[in-house]
Amino acid sequence: MTVRGLISSITQQEDLNFLLTNRIPRAAVTRFMGWFSKIENPIVRDLSIACWRLFSDLDLSEAKKTEFKSLHDCFTRELRPGLRPFDPDPAVIASPSDAIIGAHGRIEDTKLFQIKGAPYALLDLLGDPALVERHRNGRFITLRLTSSMYHRFHAPADCRIEKVTFIHGDVWNVNPIALKRVERLFCKNERAVLQARLATGEPLTLVPVAAILVASIRLHFLNRTLNAQTRGPVTFPCDASATKGDELGWFEHGSTIIVLTPDRFEFCENVADGARIRAGEPLFRKPAA
Known part of the structure; x- marks a missing residue:
């Protein structure tokens, strides 16, 4: 068995996985990772990326x-132009x-549900x-980013972002094992609520949820990085226009985005539990009037 296979076998044991990724000083480890990942030293960078490859299917092609410059970098x-x-x-x-x-x-x-039941x-x-009233009886989808994935996120449609609310919280792991064991996990973790309206007027809400080792959520249109050290106002009125595909920001590790739409939108045929999806591929479709 390869080293990666052995590590994968160990971490797939639910009790051990939960212990290693949650029963630790989560906030302290996350702050440390935020500092450590920005060290611009070739040896630290190369060893960190090599270790990361052992634990994941990291593909930098x-x-x-x-x-x-660093692990954070x-x-x-970014990806090569035209790939998404x-x-x-x-x-x-x-x-x-x-x-x-x-x-x-x-x-x-x-x-709504974090997992069935x-x-x-x-x-x-x-x-x-x-905002709850805007999405009553609407649709939702949960998108989980793993540590090895491309971490930047984009505007899913032509829209205008009207308000961002940052909610302080914990940094539980958001993998399926933790979702089965921690009730209301998404409501406990740090998150940003991005309120937007589509060009046709319907509400669209994105909720990027931070997790352990996610030092921050960067939002370009606010020119701010939101994290546990964010002080002062946590509500940011704005009037930011975004074209479908525009880069909105990034996570500094893997995490989750919850997308909320009104009820008249339907799921596209490619949406299925456990399916891998790429930025730009369809999620919802608005039926013709």
């Missing part, structure tokens, strides 16, 4: 550049990121009763 890498074309159909809401599709479906009044309330996730 699509990266825009082949040399990185590698985490937040966005579906041009204006009726389609595309995936904002590379991801594995998790729980998705209709919001039952204001209840594990509900949570939309108000607990968003913290805004008015």
Whole structure:
């Protein structure tokens, strides 16, 4: 058995995986990773990336550049132009990121699910009763980014971002093992709520959820990095126009994005539990009037 195979076998044991990724000082480890990943030392960089390859299926063949200044520079890498074309159909809401599709479906009044049989309330996730009303009985999809994936996320449609709310919280791992064991996990972790409207007027909400080792969420249109050290106002009114495919920001490790739409949108045929999806591929379609 290869070293990677042995590591994979060990980490797939649920009790051990949960212990190693959650029963540790999560916030302290995350702060440390935020500092460590930015060390611009060739030896530290090369050893870190080599270790990362052992634990994952990291593939840098699509990266825009082949040399990185630091582990952080590698985490937040750009891709070569043209590798993530966005579906041009204006009726389609595309995936904002590379991801594995998790729980998705209709919001039952204001209840949605992190996995089957594990509900949570939309108000607990968003913290805004008015926004909850916009998505009552709507649709949701959970997109999980693994550590080895491309970490940047993009506008899933032509839209105008009206408001961002940053919600302080914990940094639980968001892998399927933790989702089975930690109730309302997404409502406990740090997250940003991006309120937007489509060009046709319907609400669209993206909720990037941070996780262990995610030192921050970068939002370009605010020119801010949001993390545990964010102080002062946590609500940011804005009026930022985004064209489908525009880069909105990045995570500094793997994490999750929850996408919320009104009820008239339908899931596209490629949406299925556990399916891998790339940024730009279709998620929702608005039926013709």
